[in-house]
Amino acid sequence: MMNRVVLVGRLTKDPDLRYTPNGVPVANFTLAVNRTFTNQQGEREADFIFCVAWRRQAENIANYLKKGSLAGVDGRLQTRSYDDQDGKRVYITEVVADNVQFLEPRSAASQDRGGDFGGSSFDGSGQRSQGSSYGDQRNQGYTRTDEDPFSNDGQPIDISDDDLPF
Structure with missing residues (x-):
């Protein structure tokens, strides 16, 4: 059996962080995910998908993501009632997030929404697995997202035919 969901979208509002009676953090948020096709008017529609995250990851989401933040979610689909x-019986289908990727750099989030987060990832245990902090002088060799690393600087590119995959 397989139950895997991968989404990339923007939060429709700030995450809602709550705690269970036992003190376990849980964050609920909704991602607006664009569809790959347009409707008859030529507009792109979106699906609004409910997501839930638990424990340390829930606290990280509440601290670093805000309304409009671009995020990637890897998880599983769950239905409960x-x-x-x-x-009246109410049924809910949601994505239980195992891994959430913060997909915007800290500078873009600050300019657009006043947030303060980087292109970081927190796995289910809440450990930071990757990321960069623009302006942090310790990060050598990073490429800013607004700079094209493949732009033509006027110099010929020296690539051996042995290095080409075809």
């Missing part, structure tokens, strides 16, 4: 106040 509960009885509402009227006694």
